[in-house]
Amino acid sequence: MAFDKPLYLRGFQPTRSGGRLGAVLGSVFVLAIVGVNWAVFFRGAGVAAPTLEQRLAKPVEVPAEPEPLPQQPEASPEARMVEGALVRGETASQALARLGVASGSAHGALTELGRLVDMKTLKAGQKLVLSVMPDGKVRSLTFPLTETAYVEVNGADGGFVAERKEIATDKQTVSFACVIRGSLFESLQRCGEDQGLAIVVTDLLAGQVDFFSDSRRGDVLRASIEKESLSGRFLRYGKVKGLVYEGRVANGSVFPLESAAGEQTYYDASGEAVERPFLRAPLRYSRLSSDYSLPRLHPILHKFTAHRAQDYAAPKGTPVYAVGDGKVVFAGAKGANGNLVVLEHQGGWQTYYAHLSHFAKGAKAGERVSKKTLIGFVGSTGRSTGPHLHFAVAKDGAFVHPRKLLSMPGQRVPAAEAAAFRDVVDRVTTELKALPVRGLDGTRS
Numbered sequence: 001m002a003f004d005k006p007l008y009l010r011g012f013q014p015t016r017s018g019g020r021l022g023a024v025l026g027s028v029f030v031l032a033i034v035g036v037n038w039a040v041f042f043r044g045a046g047v048a049a050p051t052l053e054q055r056l057a058k059p060v061e062v063p064a065e066p067e068p069l070p071q072q073p074e075a076s077p078e079a080r081m082v083e084g085a086l087v088r089g090e091t092a093s094q095a096l097a098r099l100g101v102a103s104g105s106a107h108g109a110l111t112e113l114g115r116l117v118d119m120k121t122l123k124a125g126q127k128l129v130l131s132v133m134p135d136g137k138v139r140s141l142t143f144p145l146t147e148t149a150y151v152e153v154n155g156a157d158g159g160f161v162a163e164r165k166e167i168a169t170d171k172q173t174v175s176f177a178c179v180i181r182g183s184l185f186e187s188l189q190r191c192g193e194d195q196g197l198a199i200v201v202t203d204l205l206a207g208q209v210d211f212f213s214d215s216r217r218g219d220v221l222r223a224s225i226e227k228e229s230l231s232g233r234f235l236r237y238g239k240v241k242g243l244v245y246e247g248r249v250a251n252g253s254v255f256p257l258e259s260a261a262g263e264q265t266y267y268d269a270s271g272e273a274v275e276r277p278f279l280r281a282p283l284r285y286s287r288l289s290s291d292y293s294l295p296r297l298h299p300i301l302h303k304f305t306a307h308r309a310q311d312y313a314a315p316k317g318t319p320v321y322a323v324g325d326g327k328v329v330f331a332g333a334k335g336a337n338g339n340l341v342v343l344e345h346q347g348g349w350q351t352y353y354a355h356l357s358h359f360a361k362g363a364k365a366g367e368r369v370s371k372k373t374l375i376g377f378v379g380s381t382g383r384s385t386g387p388h389l390h391f392a393v394a395k396d397g398a399f400v401h402p403r404k405l406l407s408m409p410g411q412r413v414p415a416a417e418a419a420a421f422r423d424v425v426d427r428v429t430t431e432l433k434a435l436p437v438r439g440l441d442g443t444r445s
C-alpha cells in the first residue's frame, strides 16, 4: 500500500487527516496517475518534471484535461524518477538497491545523507524520492523530514552534496475570543480552531490557570496567534501574539517579547517568564494524592510518620520526567523506595522519584538530563499501596516541601525592555478585549 501511490498523494498528509481529506485524495488519485504520465511524457520531450518542492506545494493540482498520451518507450537516456519507502527491517542501502540504484552510487549518496540525518533512527515507511540514471547511478535523492522540510542530496560521479531545504508556509495571524463550554479542547473546536491549540494554551497558561480544575463554563479565552498552512491546508500554530483568559476561578495572560534575533519569550502580564527553571510536576495529568506533611498516619505501617514528599496518583506506566536540568546520581532499587531515581540540580537541590515500575534509557548514574527528560515510569515497587509516584525534594541534604522547587519563578523581563513590554501588554490587551465572543449561541455543552 505504501508503494502504490505517488509521493504527493501519500506522504504529506497530517496523521489526523479526516475522512473528507481522504475522500478528496481518493477522488484525485485517478487524475494524479494521468498527471504523472503527463509529467513523464513532457520530461521526455525536454520539459523539466516538477520538482519535489513544486509537487509538495501543490499536492493535488493536476492538469484538468490532459491530452491523450502516446506510450513512451522505457529507453529514455534521461534519469528516471523513482519513489519508494523503507520497509520494515530494511536498511537505506537495501532500499536503494531494491529501487534499482547501483551499489557504489548508493553508498556515496547515503554517506552524504548521513551527515544531516541520523541513519540509525530511520523507520519503516520513510519516504525516498530518487532520480536514477540508466546505468543505476543516483543523480539526486530527496529525503522528506517533515511536511515542510526535506534533505536533498545532489551529485554525480561520487561527489554528492546534501542540503536541508524548507518549504515556505503561509503564515496568517488569527484573533478570536472563545467562550468555554465543556473542556478547552471542545470549546476551541466549537470556535473553529484546531484542537492542537489547547496544548499550546494549557502550556503557556500553566502557571496561572489549571485547566483541569479552574476552568468554568462561561469563561472566555481571547487569543491572537499565527497559523501556518501549506496550500490552504492547516499545518500548525506558530508564534503567539497574546493570550488572555478571563475566568470565574482563575485569570491569566501571556504576552511575547521578541529578541533582536526573532526569538520569542513569553511572559505573564506582570513580566514574569512563563517558562520556569523547573517543571510544575514530574508527570502530566495526575492528581496529588498525598502532599508533603509532617507527621501523618501511614497507610501501611499504621503509625504516625512524616511524609516529606508528594505522592502523585497515576496509572502504572505513566511517564515520569526530570523536573529540571541535572545529573543522575542514583538509579536502582532501594528498599522501601522500590525503583528510585535521584537527580542532582544546580544550587544544592536534589529530586527523588520513587516506586517506579521501570527506568527510562537515560536514567543511569552519571548521565546528564535536561528538564523534561523521560527518566522512568510510574509503578508500585517497594513499600507502596498502589501505583503512584513518590516525589521528594532535598535542599543541601534536607527534605523540603517540593513546592519550594517546583514554584521557583521564571525570569523577569529585562529592565531595559520593561517599557517596550508594557506597550505590548497594553496594545494586545486592548485588541483582544475588543473581540466579539464566539461560541455563545447554542444550548448544548
Ligand SMILES: [Zn+2]
Binding pocket: 290, 307, 309, 310, 311, 389, 390, 391
Ligand atoms: Zn509518598
